[in-house]
Amino acid sequence: MATETMVKPVTEYEVVIGLEIHAELLTDAKVWCGCSTKFGAEPNTQVCPVCMGLPGTLPVLNREAVAYAIKAGLALNCSIAPEARFDRKHYFYPDLPKAYQITQNDHPLCRRGYVEFELGGETRRVGIHHIHLEEEAGKLMHAGDRLMEAEYSLIDYNRAGIPLIEIVTEPDIRSPEEARVFLENLKSILEYTRVSDCRMEQGSLRVDANISLRPKGSTKFGNKAEIKNLNSFRAVQRALEYEVRRQTEILQRGEEVAAETRHWDETKGVTVAMRTKDEEDDYRYSPEPDIPPFEVDPAWVERLRAQLPELPREKQQRFVEQYELPAYDAGVLTADAKVADFFEACVAAYGKPKIVSNWLMGEFLRLLREDGAEVQDVPLTPEGLAELLTLVDRGVISGSIGKEVFEDMFRTGKSAAAIVKERGLEQISDEGELAAVVDQVIAENEDAAAKVRAGEMKTIGFLVGQVMQKTRGKANPKLVNELLRARLVQE
Numbered sequence: 001m002a003t004e005t006m007v008k009p010v011t012e013y014e015v016v017i018g019l020e021i022h023a024e025l026l027t028d029a030k031v032w033c034g035c036s037t038k039f040g041a042e043p044n045t046q047v048c049p050v051c052m053g054l055p056g057t058l059p060v061l062n063r064e065a066v067a068y069a070i071k072a073g074l075a076l077n078c079s080i081a082p083e084a085r086f087d088r089k090h091y092f093y094p095d096l097p098k099a100y101q102i103t104q105n106d107h108p109l110c111r112r113g114y115v116e117f118e119l120g121g122e123t124r125r126v127g128i129h130h131i132h133l134e135e136e137a138g139k140l141m142h143a144g145d146r147l148m149e150a151e152y153s154l155i156d157y158n159r160a161g162i163p164l165i166e167i168v169t170e171p172d173i174r175s176p177e178e179a180r181v182f183l184e185n186l187k188s189i190l191e192y193t194r195v196s197d198c199r200m201e202q203g204s205l206r207v208d209a210n211i212s213l214r215p216k217g218s219t220k221f222g223n224k225a226e227i228k229n230l231n232s233f234r235a236v237q238r239a240l241e242y243e244v245r246r247q248t249e250i251l252q253r254g255e256e257v258a259a260e261t262r263h264w265d266e267t268k269g270v271t272v273a274m275r276t277k278d279e280e281d282d283y284r285y286s287p288e289p290d291i292p293p294f295e296v297d298p299a300w301v302e303r304l305r306a307q308l309p310e311l312p313r314e315k316q317q318r319f320v321e322q323y324e325l326p327a328y329d330a331g332v333l334t335a336d337a338k339v340a341d342f343f344e345a346c347v348a349a350y351g352k353p354k355i356v357s358n359w360l361m362g363e364f365l366r367l368l369r370e371d372g373a374e375v376q377d378v379p380l381t382p383e384g385l386a387e388l389l390t391l392v393d394r395g396v397i398s399g400s401i402g403k404e405v406f407e408d409m410f411r412t413g414k415s416a417a418a419i420v421k422e423r424g425l426e427q428i429s430d431e432g433e434l435a436a437v438v439d440q441v442i443a444e445n446e447d448a449a450a451k452v453r454a455g456e457m458k459t460i461g462f463l464v465g466q467v468m469q470k471t472r473g474k475a476n477p478k479l480v481n482e483l484l485r486a487r488l489v490q491e
C-alpha cells in the first residue's frame with residue numbers, strides 16, 4: 001500500500017463568533033432609585049436603602065434608563081418591544097445585595113438589529129439578537145488584589161443599580177479581527193448616541209466572547225467556549241486568536257471541544273478553563289413582582305428616534321461627499337464624534353479639507369494617543385490650527401517646523417505666531433543670509449560639490465540637507481536649491 005493513504009486529510013475550519021457586550025448607561029440616576037451614577041466617588045457614598053437591597057424597599061423604574069436603552073436599540077436598527085418586562089435572576093454573591101439581579105429574561109426591550117461596517121473592502125453585517133436592560137452589581141475589592149489568597153474583601157455599592165444594557169450579537173462574526181472591528185464600530189455608535197461612555201478601563205463597557213469552529217461548508221454549529229475577563233478590544237482579538245489555535249488542534253486530533261467558560265490570562269496570553277456548561281448555576285428566573293410591566297408608547301419611540309444624531313457611517317459618507325475625502329480618511333475622522341466635530345470646525349476656519357485631514361490624522365491623533373487625552377481636554381483650537389496652516393502656506397515657517405509648533409500648541413494652547421516668535425522659528429528666506437551658509441557648506445563639502453559640478457544632480461539633495469542642518473530646519477529649501485544651482489551648475 002502506498003504510504004500516502006496514511007496522511008490524514010487536513011480539514012479547514014470556519015470560525016464562528018458571537019459577542020455579549022455590557023454597557024453602562026449614562027443616566028444621571030440609577031435605575032431603581034435616585035442615587036447618582038457618577039464614577040469615582042468614595043466607596044458607598046452613592047447608595048440608599050433601595051440599591052443596598054434592604055428589606056421592605058421598593059424599586060421604581062427610571063424612565064430615562066428605558067429611553068437610553070431604546071435609543072441604543074434604534075441606533076442599532078432594532079425593533080422596540082411594545083412593553084418592557086423584568087425578571088429576577090437569582091444567584092448568591094456578595095456584590096449582589098438582594099441575592100437576585102433584576103434583568104429581562106425572555107422579553108428584551110430591543111430585538112433583531114444589526115451593525116454594518118467595512119472590513120477588507122467588503123461591507124459586513126453583524127446581527128444583533130437582542131438588547132436587554134438590567135442593573136449593575138456592586139464592586140468587590142479583594143485585599144492584596146487576588147481573590148484566592150485574599151484575607152478579606154471590601155464591597156462598594158456605588159455601582160449597584162446603575163442601569164446597564166446587554167447587547168447580544170448573532171453568531172455572525174467570522175474572525176478575531178472582525179470581532180475587534182465590529183466592537184470599534186459598536187463603541188462609536190454608542191458614544192455618538194451618548195448612551196454610554198464606553199470606558200473599558202473604568203468597566204463601563206465589558207465584553208464576553210463566544211467562539212466555536214466547524215468544518216468549512218457545515219451548517220451545524222460546534223461547541224463553543226465563552227471567554228471572560230477581556231479588558232480591551234486588543235485582548236478580545238488576542239484571546240480569540242488563541243482560541244482558534246487551541247480549538248483547531250483539538251478538532252484535528254479528532255476530539256471534541258468542551259462547551260465551557262474560559263478565563264483570558266492577559267500576561268500569559270492564554271485562555272484557561274473556568275467551568276463547564278453543566279456546572280453552570282440555575283438562575284431560577286421568575287417575573288419581577290415589584291416592577292409592573294412598562295408600556296412603551298410608540299409615539300415616544302418616534303420622538304427618541306428623532307433625537308438620534310447623525311451616526312458614524314452617515315457622517316463618514318457625508319465627509320466623502322461634502323469634503324471630497326478618501327473613504328479611509330473619512331472613516332478615521334468620524335470614528336470619534338468629537339474628532340469629527342473638530343475637523344469640521346477646522347475646515348470652517350481654514351478650508352482645504354484634505355490638508356486639515358492630514359494634520360488631524362497624523363499629528364493630532366498621534367498626540368491624543370500619546371497623551372491619552374480626549375479632544376475636549378486639548379487647548380488647541382480649530383482657529384489656532386487655521387492660523388498655523390496659514391503661516392506654513394505663506395512660507396513664514398516650513399512644514400516640518402510647523403509640526404514642532406503644532407505639538408507646542410496642542411499642549412499649551414499658545415498661538416502659532418507667539419510660538420514662532422518666542423522660539424525664533426521663522427523660515428530664513430533672506431538671500432544674503434542663506435548665501436553665506438550655502439558658501440560655507442560648499443567649502444566644507446568639496447567632494448560633494450565636485451560631484452554636482454560633474455553633473456551628478458542627486459548629490460544636490462545632500463548639500464540642501466547640510467544647509468537645513470546648519471539653520472536648524474529654518475532655511476527656505478526652495479531658495480537653498482536655487483542658490484546651490486547658481487553656484488555649481490553651468491547653465
Ligand code: ADP
Nearest residue numbers: 016017018019169170171210211212221222224
Ligand atoms: P448560551 O446558551 O450559552 O447562553 P446563547 O445562544 O444565549 O448561548 O448565545 C450567547 C452568545 O453566544 C450569542 O452572542 C451567540 O451569538 C453566541 N453563540 C451561540 N452559539 C454559538 C456558537 N456555536 N459559536 C459561537 N458563538 C455562539
Ligand code: ZN
Nearest residue numbers: 033035048051
Ligand atoms: Zn440608591
Ligand code: MG
Nearest residue numbers: 020105129168
Ligand atoms: Mg444565553
